Amino acid sequence: MSATLRPTLEQGIAQLGLALTPAQVDLLLEFLALLQKWNKVYNLTAVRDPQEMLTHHLLDSLAAVAPLQQHVQTLPRAEGQLIPLLDVGSGGGLPGVVFAICCPEVDVSCVDTVAKKAAFIQQAAVSLKLRNLHGIHARVESLTRAHAVVSCRAFASLPDFTSWSRPALADDGVWFAMKGKYPADEIAALPADVDVFHVEQLQVPALDAERCIVWMRKL
C-alpha cells in the first residue's frame, strides 16, 4: 500500500513546505497502515479507502502542522522539556498522532471516551516507538492536568470544546480547533471569557475543501 501512497504523501508534504525527515515520512505511512489494519476491528473511522485516508485524514492533519510548529517555537522551554498538547476526541489519532510524529518537541496526549480508540493510540505509540504519544481513556471534562495547547478536529462546537476542556488548558495556553468553513455562529456563541485571537485559513493538498484553525485563549 505504501508504495502507491508515498508519492502523493511526499508531494503533499512538499506543497505544505514541511521539512520532514525520511524517517518521519515512513512513520506517517506506518501509522496509515495501522489505522487501516485496526479500523476493521476497532471501527476507528468511517473513512476506509486508503487513498481517502491519506487525503482526508493524513494530509488534512498535516496542513495544521506548520501553524502548530510556528506557535510551539515561540514558547519558552528548558532543554529536553517537551510542550504538553492534549488532542481532544482524537478517535483514531487525528490529528494527535500526526502531531506526535512531526513535532518531537511536543508531548501529545490523545483523549477519547471510547476505550478501544485510546487503546489503539497506546498500541500505535508502541509500534511506532513514539515516546511522546499517549492514549487516555476518559471524558475530557475529567482531565485537569494543564496543557500548553489543547487541540481538536471534528470534535464539538467551539463553546462545548472550550468549556469541556477549560480545566485542561494552562492559563497561558491556547486552544487550537481545526474546523471546516469559518464557524461564524460558533464563534458568536462563545462566552466572553474565551478570546478568539486568530482564525487561520488552511490549504489541504489534494483536497478541495475549506479548512481553518480557530486559535483561542482564556481571558
Ligand SMILES: C[S@@+](CC[C@H](N)C(=O)[O-])C[C@H]1O[C@@H](n2cnc3c(N)ncnc32)[C@H](O)[C@@H]1O
Ligand atoms: C467525530 S470523532 C473525531 C475523531 C478525530 N478527531 C478525527 O478528526 O477523525 C469525535 C471523537 O470524540 C470522542 N468524544 C466524544 N465526546 C468526548 C468527550 N467528552 N471526551 C473525549 N472524547 C470524546 C468520540 O468518541 C469520537 O472518537
